[in-house]
Amino acid sequence: MSNHYYNATDLGKFGNITDFQKEAGEKFFAWYGEVFKDSALSAREKSLIALAVAHAVQCPYCIDAYSSDAYEKGYSEEQMMEAVHVAAAIRGGASLVHGVQMMNKVKEIAM
Amino acid sequence: MKSLKAQGSNLADALTQVDILEHGYGDSFKLVPFQEKLQNVGLLPLRPTNINIFQVNVGKMCNQVCKHCHVDAGPDRKEIMTIETMQQCLDVLAANPQLNVVDLTGGAPEMNPNFRWFVQEIRKLDRHVIVRCNLTIILANKKYHDLPQFYKEHKIEVVSSLPFYTQDRTDRQRGNGVFEDSIKGLQMLNEVGYGIEGTGLTLNLVYNPAGAFLPPSQTALEAEYKQALMERYNIRFNQLFVITNMPISRYLDYLLQTGNYDKYMEKLTNAFNPAAAANVMCRSTLSIGWDGYIYDCDFNQMLEMKVDASSRHISAFDLAALQQRPIVINQHCFGCTAGSGSSCGGAVT
Numbered sequence: 001m002s003n004h005y006y007n008a009t010d011l012g013k014f015g016n017i018t019d020f021q022k023e024a025g026e027k028f029f030a031w032y033g034e035v036f037k038d039s040a041l042s043a044r045e046k047s048l049i050a051l052a053v054a055h056a057v058q059c060p061y062c063i064d065a066y067s068s069d070a071y072e073k074g075y076s077e078e079q080m081m082e083a084v085h086v087a088a089a090i091r092g093g094a095s096l097v098h099g100v101q102m103m104n105k106v107k108e109i110a111m
Numbered sequence: 112m113k114s115l116k117a118q119g120s121n122l123a124d125a126l127t128q129v130d131i132l133e134h135g136y137g138d139s140f141k142l143v144p145f146q147e148k149l150q151n152v153g154l155l156p157l158r159p160t161n162i163n164i165f166q167v168n169v170g171k172m173c174n175q176v177c178k179h180c181h182v183d184a185g186p187d188r189k190e191i192m193t194i195e196t197m198q199q200c201l202d203v204l205a206a207n208p209q210l211n212v213v214d215l216t217g218g219a220p221e222m223n224p225n226f227r228w229f230v231q232e233i234r235k236l237d238r239h240v241i242v243r244c245n246l247t248i249i250l251a252n253k254k255y256h257d258l259p260q261f262y263k264e265h266k267i268e269v270v271s272s273l274p275f276y277t278q279d280r281t282d283r284q285r286g287n288g289v290f291e292d293s294i295k296g297l298q299m300l301n302e303v304g305y306g307i308e309g310t311g312l313t314l315n316l317v318y319n320p321a322g323a324f325l326p327p328s329q330t331a332l333e334a335e336y337k338q339a340l341m342e343r344y345n346i347r348f349n350q351l352f353v354i355t356n357m358p359i360s361r362y363l364d365y366l367l368q369t370g371n372y373d374k375y376m377e378k379l380t381n382a383f384n385p386a387a388a389a390n391v392m393c394r395s396t397l398s399i400g401w402d403g404y405i406y407d408c409d410f411n412q413m414l415e416m417k418v419d420a421s422s423r424h425i426s427a428f429d430l431a432a433l434q435q436r437p438i439v440i441n442q443h444c445f446g447c448t449a450g451s452g453s454s455c456g457g458a459v460t
């Protein structure tokens with residue numbers, strides 16, 4: 001067992017998850033492939049969404065994969081960083097909006 | 112930035128490049144033979160379909176020294192096609208009406224002192240002429256400022272490289288200041304009617320990746336380019352051709368210097384597409400070198416792999432013999448068959 005949690009070369013082994021559960025794994029990859037196809041949204045737009053989401057879920061593998069993919073698909077550095085800001089803004093906003101819950105609670109118990 | 116030749120690099124030698132592509136370097140992995148790949152899809156020997164494009168490389172001299180240049184062109188390169196060789200090309204064109212497209216390339220083809228005369232003579236033979244214009248040449252010297260007008264007069268199709276619609280990515284690949292001058296060049300072409308609907312004056316742009324990766328879908332990127340260039344610089348153009356960088360010459364040097372060679376070659380070979388292989392441009396093209404030798408394409412020309420036919424020089428041109436020849440292929444050909452395929456006219460599938 002390796003003594004660290006993330007290893008860049010593991011990204012290339014992603015396909016091997018079907019080794020332990022073939023059917024579910026294959027269904028995931030088929031679905032994944034379908035999701036990223038050109039459709040109502042282009043594969044290119046989906047790549048930028050994936051880049052933002054990768055930052056929101058903080059998955060280093062996805063950040064690696066979609067930084068390359070979005071850049072290769074012709075997004076500028078500026079566009080990519082703006083996508084990251086969108087993810088960050090939603091994350092920040094999501095925390096902050098719970099502040100209302102906090103305020104509600106405080107008001108409930110405060111004199 | 113200097114050409115590999117001026118640097119005295121061993122990569123300036125075609126045989127060294129071929130050797131690296133065939134055998135790898137150091138402990139790098141060895142590629143599957145391209146021949147084997149073609150064999151598996153029933154395309155070996157690779158033969159021409161219908162040859163109609165006559166590509167002429169009029170010299171290696173260029174005002175730019177781009178990092179990815181497969182010609183190793185630059186201001187220090189003195190190889191230039193003579194007027195005698197040009198005349199031989201014209202004789203061949205006159206005798207072979209099937210060759211209905213003439214694609215002029217370099218270096219910067221405009222730097223050949225007989226370039227304009229050559230264009231005029233080809234047009235007299237009523238052939239469609241394409242010029243691979245690097246845009247900055249138009250601004251490089253006063254004597255080139257009227258090139259847009261000259262192109263218009265002779266109804267030339269202009270094809271120009273613009274690696275990206277932002278300055279940093281373009282300048283990193285093609286040199287400082289290239290983006291700004293390219294934009295000015297494009298605006299000058301637009302001014303005389305190039306790229307504007309209804310004028311019949313075609314201006315196509317070329318995207319090639321500024322780095323060690325493959326190009327994206329041509330249609331999606333074209334839309335992005337059109338919008339960005341219009342909004343930012345009021346520039347219009349007809350089509351965007353998406354091209355894969357060939358792992359030869361200065362791009363090979365870049366791949367080796369940055370440790371990207373193995374990964375890039377792996378990408379190319381993994382992306383081998385039989386449909387692209389069936390449509391490679393060498394099946395319809397002949398490429399003439401500055402010294403009159405005949406090649407299957409501009410890449411083979413730079414690797415000094417002449418055609419495998421009795422007719423190997425423009426002075427002994429024989430279209431029937433060339434039509435029957437097997438095309439000379441090697442490991443660099445993976446650059447033409449990856450993904451949607453790559454040719455001088457962009458994706459092939």
Ligand code: SF4
Pocket residue numbers: 173174175176177179180181182183184185217218219245
């Ligand atoms: S890529 Fe074109 S413009 Fe750049 S150095 Fe080579 S020939 Fe010149």
Ligand code: SF4
Pocket residue numbers: 391392393394407408409410411438439440441443444447
């Ligand atoms: S590199 Fe030249 S010979 Fe090889 S496939 Fe491409 S066009 Fe054909």
